[in-house]
Amino acid sequence: MCPCVCICIHPCVCARVSSQATAAWERTARLIQQRESLLARLEMFDKDASDPNRFFLQGYQGTSLARLDESKHRSILNSQICSLEMVLSKILHHITDSFHDTVTYKGRPYREKMRNTVTTDKSTIIENFNKHFSTAGHAFHLATPTPVNSTAPPTATRPSLPHFSFSQIQSADVLKELQNLDPFKSAGLDNLDPFFLKLSAEIVATPITSLFNLSFVSSEIPKDWKAAAVIPLFKVGDTLDPNCYRPISILPCLSKVFESQVNKQITDHFESHHTLSAMQSGFRAGHGS
Known part of the structure; x- marks a missing residue:
């Protein structure tokens, strides 16, 4: 029996993608749907042993499997699920890497003007x-003009405030x-x-x-x-x-x-x-x- 591969999918960030990237997402969606269908078949196979169609499966490559013994049928199900998850994992890693490069660097290297x-x-x-x-605040203060003969505004008298403590x-x-x-x-x-x-x-x-x-x-x-x-x-x-x-x-x-x-x-x-x-x-x- 082939062990299933677990894929950890982090929360996605909504972003605009080019039309060239939609093909990869469409393929991913199709593979996910196919994987869910296989898992549903496997769950039905485990729950209902009396179902006459439980040995029938439209395979991943399009071949029909019928009337197989239980162990071989289960093995084929798990094998196809594993194959799908491995393909999904590669596609998702590729898309994630491409998305990170596009969002982080925006197609241009980091540059900065330093002494021309x-x-x-x-x-x-x-x-x-x-x-x-770290020096922007001080530079703004120096650039702000201050009146030469300005007088401080009168201090307003305020009533004493109630005591506060956390x-x-x-x-x-x-x-x-x-x-x-x-x-x-x-x-x-x-x-x-x-x-x-x-x-x-x-x-x-x-x-x-x-x-x-x-x-x-x-x-x-x-x-x-x-x-x-x-x-x-x-x-x-x-x-x-x-x-x-x-x-x-x-x-x-x-x-x-x-x-x-x-x-x-x-x-x-x-x-x-x-x-x-x-x-x-x-x-x-x-x-x-």
Whole structure:
């Protein structure tokens, strides 16, 4: 008996593909449908031994098999299923590699303008992007004109605000957050994929909640949760100009879940004590323009 090959298919990302790529997908769909048909035949063969047609099978190569003994029939079924899954695996790997090359590199090498020179060395490009993004705020401040004889605006008097302190996070809230994670989002530098956290939410919610509450007690946030992977995203203009890129930070998934719980407590405190101005719309639910 030929052992079946398991194929692990990750969540797909919707993307536009060229007409040349549709043939591979159509072939894949046909093979998947054929594989499901074979598996259904095998399941029927196992469940209903009295079925007179259980030995009949339209084979993978188009040959008809009839009235075979059980062991040979089962062997042929498993063999054809294995053959289909091996072909599917090769096609899916080929399509995945091609898709990754197309999406990541977009048909052109990474390039950057450095002192009127162009380089394709990845290490050099990373260093220069890092330097550019880390100094962009300071450069913007220097370029912003400041009035020479400006006076500071008068300080507005505000009533004293009610005391605020964080309360213990409940595991039920963390469980809900984990179950609502988008499985298509990228993992952070900790390599904890949101798809994995979503599937294991009921198991990991309690220990993760303990970590969140420990952060409140110790007044510290784990360093790994503050580290982000920065990706330069091209906006518009010259692809060689670093000013035409904006940094996208990918934080660890747990960091974003923790941030959501912290934000909820702070927002609820402000809303309940009417601290926020009625004119403030930014970052407030139900206050969009």
